[in-house]
Every structure is written in structure tokens, then in C-alpha cells.
Amino acid sequence: MKTLLEVAGLTKRFGGLVAVKDLGFAIRGGEILGLIGPNGSGKSTAMKLIMGIERANAGSVRLAGEEIVSWPTHRIARAGIGLVFQHSRPLHRQTVWENIKLALLPDSLLRLVAGRAVDEHARLIGERVGLGAVLDRHPATLPFADLRRMELAKAIARDPKVVLVDEPFAGLTLGEVENFSALIRSFREEGKAVLLVDHNVKSVAALVDRVLAMYLGERIAEGPAEVVMRDPTVRRVYLGGAIGTHARDIAPEKTGVPLLHVSDLSVLYGKAQALEQVSLEVHEGEFVSVVGLNGAGKTTLFNAISGLVPYRGRINWEGTPLAGRTPGAIARGGIVQCPETRELFGAMSVAENLDLGGQHQKPTERAERLAWLLDLFPILKARRAQMARTLSGGEQQMLAIARALMMNPRLLILDEPTLGLAPVILEQISKALEVLRQATPITVLLGEQNVTFALPHADRVYVLEHARIIWQGPASRFAEEAGAGYL
């Protein structure tokens, strides 16, 4: 089969951040390529660049030999590239059948009636993906897996030469995964080129012919799934290097009421189960790490604690339930989250971002804290007047942590601070965390995919997988009891 999609030298910068750097690969017809990388590695950006949703700064994308990198999205779609979104906003007033029909319409202003052929074709596609029984229902009444089927049906309707699928199995049960795999395999049999974008090799290994692993916007490995899984660079990116721990000499006291006590916490996103019966506790002065691959539910757990998503179950703070309190009240009460997405005020300077974090404190305290934080992260001192948006990824992360610390939290929740950062930056942040642990009475709850980063400081570790806690224990026992099955 001939090469259908050919990417070369693709580069994309967002301000000071290089999201995709000199990326190149090719997919032949009838081939499935897995594009994997942890959150922030640039894989989603790469997908958007191919589809023309983002504009590349440099590089080329060829579809069956034709250069399409500067085309608008709708033209690229017409030329034969389809994209299956992970989340979609279907037309809610229309039925499933009409939603599929939409994908079959020509891009015409004058076409007022769809026509019988289109009606019939839409019905056939619906039946092919297993929506035959629900074609006349409205999308809002469908279970999650059927909504994903509908997205797949829309891609099939366009009959593209190249299909890009974003996280094909996110939120699906085991049986549904089997079902979807079969549908994706049928693309291969039809001679289409398929690109599966996912967080990790494990989920797509059975399906792909080849895997390309990305980190920090660059290719780090390429080859058959089992080779990539064993690749030392890939293992280092996901697991970090050799797993080390620094158990504390004096373990913090674990008596009395825990500072934070989560019990039987469940969260649903629409119809997808994001957390199922999760329980954990954090005692005053402890450093607790929650490790798990992207998509396991770490961010959802933290957002539930911060009062940002509705949940079932109990979350107690010093023995009293947090339910019913606003996110603002929870933060002022001492639980401060430093989110995965950083949420910096991009158009404000470093100093202004830090000042905002200290709004609720007395001026003298604020000044003292600021001086201490600038000592902890010296680079921020040099960048004080610079706009936050123009900082590099590592500097932005340090600013996000510093801003959270400005609020003088009793419990600091750090969500994936390593996201998209180079190893040398990780070391700097790791050192800062160590100082924090040694020099202050602060309690920390850290969520991480990178085990090497999460373990050294941790007093205790929880492992989260597919919305559930599957292991818990001291960091020293992680390697032998949970390390093997992690990746």
C-alpha cells in the first residue's frame, strides 16, 4: 500500500512553549499508527496541526502526496482526513440518525433537502456501528459508549482516506473496548490510514502496527508496540529513572482525626464513570502521593476535593464535611490546589500573579512570604516583570506552585506538576518540594503519572487505575508490590 499521510518537520510554538518540535512520520494505507505520550507531550497538538485546527509554524503535511499544511480545516476534511473527537457536542434537538446525516451532506448553501440516498446511507452506517436500535432517539438519552459510536459513525460517513482517533477507548468498559477495536480494525481492512492518539502504549498495543512515542513535542521512540514499551527512554518518561525513596526519619504522627478524609467518593461525567468508591486520608504534616496514568481519575479526585465537580460520597476536612461549601470557601479554608493546567493569568506579570495569590493576607505577612518564595524559586525573581504567558513551561509551573503557596495553604494539592517538563526542570522542582517538606509544616497531596518524581518525597502512596484505588502503602513497598503492573 502506498503512503497516505506524510508528516515532516512539523513545529508549533505557543508563546515561550514549544508544543511540537520537528515531528515527522508516515502512515501507509491499511496501517494503524499509535501516537502516544503523557499529557502535555504535544500529541494532541500534532493531531490538530494535521487537521488544520492549529496552524503550524513550520513543516509539511502531505495527504496522498499533496501538501495540505496551510489549508483551512474544512478543505482538509473534504480532501480526505477524518477526526473522531473524544468529546463532542452533538446536535441535541436532532435524532442520532439526523446527526449521522449531517456528516453526509455536501458543503452547499443551496442543498435544502438531503435526499433519499442520504437517508438510507445514514441508516446503514448507524447499523454498522451498532446504533441500529437507537437511530430515532435524541443524543441526550444515549449512554456514553453510544455517543462515541455516533462520533465514529460520523467519521465513517465522510469516508476519509486517513482517520485520526483521539483517545479511542477513554471511558469505555472492557466489552465496549473490544467492540470499538473491531470497528477500528475494519478501517485497516478498507485500506485507510489510521492514527490513534492515546496516553500510553498499553491501551492501544493490541491494535496498532507501529507506535510513535512523543515527549516534550519530540519523537523519542518508534517501532512495534512491544519494542517501544521496553524502550529505556520511554520507560524513563513514564516511570522516571530508577525508583528511589527518601523515607523520613521521623514519620509524622498518624493519630486522631485525619486532616483530609475522603470516603466512598464517586464522580460521573455525564455517563462516564470518572471515580468509583475512592477512599483516602491525609494526616497533618504528611506528604501523600496519588500515582496513576493520565485518565485514571487523579484530576477528578482533586477537583472533587476543591469543590469543583459534583460527587457522591463524603469528603471531610478536619472532621467536618466539605459538601455544600463553595470552591472559594474551601480554598480560604486551607485547601489550595495547584491545577494541572496551571491556570496562570497569562496577560499579567509574574509579580502580579503572585500578588493575587496573597490577596487574603496582611501586607507584612505577604511581603515575608513573597521574599521566601523568591528564594525558593530564584528564577522567578529574575522574571518578576515578565508576562506569565511568555515564560517557559518549567517557569510557568514554578510560578503556579509559588502562587498556590502564597495563599499559605494547610494542604497543598499539586496536580501533575511534571506535565510537559524536561528532566532538568523536574529536578529543580523536586528540590523545591524537598525544601518545602523539610522546612515547613505543610501537608501535601501530590498527583503524578511520573512515579520517580512522586515517590522520593512521599510518606504514603495510593495507586489509581481506571477510576479506582488499586493499591496503597508506604513508598518503600511500591516498587515490589505495584511497580510491575503500572505501565
Place this chain on the structure above:
Amino acid sequence: MRILSALVVLLALATLPFWVSGYILGVLTIAYFFGVFAMSWDLLFGFAGEVNFGPTFLIGLGAYSAGLLDNHGVPVWLCVIAGAVAAVFGGLILAVPALRLRGPYFGLITLVAVLVLQQVIVIFAGVTGGEIGLTINDVLSLDPGYNYWLALGFLLISGIVLTLFSRSAAGLILQASGQDPIEAQVLGFNVVKHKLAAFAISALFSGLAGAMLVFYLGTASVDTVVDISVGVQIIIAAVLGGRRTIFGAVIGALFLIIAGEILRPLGQLSTFVVSAVALGVILFFPDGLVGYLLRRGERA
């Protein structure tokens, strides 16, 4: 069943000139034109997903173009057509650059456009009549019944055309473009093209209605066809009736105009009462009156 009851209501409305006063006919005539304004606006907000804060820019262009031509002795029907053409043309000049911007900028540009139009009319008072208004020499008809039928017929035709368009294949693409423009593009649709077409259609009906309205009123003034507050009334009418329903906009417009008229004895207070009711409906039934009923029907 639905069609039957619609026909009965329509017949009843058509016979009104035989048994109600000229005053009531006058109020309804204005309400019908207002209904067309609101429907045209709903095509943009409900289907194309764009908030047009300046419906009166399009209406004003239509109204003043027709009025100015009339002062130069052009026949009435030609003035009305010219008004519609001017609205489409002016609307496209505004929308082509505005639709390239993302987020709230489209809305802001339409808002500023109204202010610009208003200032131009005031500055060139010698030609446009300025703040006093432009006197129109011709009228649609001297007979209030005939004017009423004309407005009702125009409302009916506009409603049918806009409803059919919104439910057509092109309307489906327009809805997708409004709700999730990225996905619509990924499905191969030129979102800007479809939104521009919707804008042109909205401008066409707004301009036609604006031009006909000035011939009915006998005057074109900033206060009645251009001022921001008129635009706000249109927006409230459409949202009140129900987003993405076309028909709901007519109900909202009828409610606003008729309620304002009934409460007129209250003076300044009437505007307050009508606005408060509208605010309440929007807060508690964000889908609007018709939208609320439709959704209840869908669930059942």
C-alpha cells in the same frame, strides 16, 4: 393537529379587521413587523450561534435607504426592495471581517455598528432629518385593515421561509456550525460561508421589515428603527419566546408590544413591569416560552 390549530388561529387573525378597532389593528401591525425583526435575529443567535447586538443596524439601513429614496420620488415597492438590498449589502460588509474574529468580538462589532449608523444619521441631518426624523411622503395604504393584512402576510411568509430554511439540510449545517464550529469544519463544512449566508438572510428580512415599517409609520427616526434600546427589545423578544425556534420570536414580540400597550397608562412604570417580566422568564425559563413547551413535549 398542529397545522389545523395553526390554520384556525391564522384565520381568526385574518378576520380581525372586520370586528376590532383601528387602534388595536395598529398595535398588531407594529407587533407583526417586530416579529419579523425578532425571527431574523433568532436565525443568527439560535442557529448560527452568533449574538448580533445590532439588529437595528440592519433594520435602520433598510428603513433609511427606503425613506431617502422615497424622498427622491422612487416608487414605494422599489424603495422597499432597495432597502432590503442595502441591508444585505451593509450587513455583509460588516460581517465578512467580523466573523473572522473569535469570541465576543462579533457581538461588540455589531454593537459599535449601530452607534456609527446613529451618528451618521445625526451628522448628516440635512439629508436624513437627523434627530427629528425623516418624513416619508408615501404610505403603504390609507386603510388600516389593508396595512394589517400586509403586515400579517409578510410575517407569515417570512416565518415560513425562515422555518423551512432552518429545518433544511443547509439549516442543519448552520446549527452544527453554531454549536461546535471546530467539529463542523472537521466534517468538511466551511463555517464562515454558512454563517455569512445566515447573516445575509437575517439582513434581508430585517431590511424588508424595516423599509415596510417606515412606510407604515410615515416617518423614519433614530428612536424607532436605529436606537440601541430598540435592538435590546428585539433581543428580549427572541429570547423570551425561545431560542432556536423561529416561531417563539413572534410570540415574544407580540407579548412585548401588546403588554407595553396595555400597560401604557402606567407611564414610565410600564417599561419597568414588562422588562421585569421578561427578566423573570429568561432567568427561570432560559429556553423561553416556546422552547420550554417544546422541551416538555420532547421528554414526554
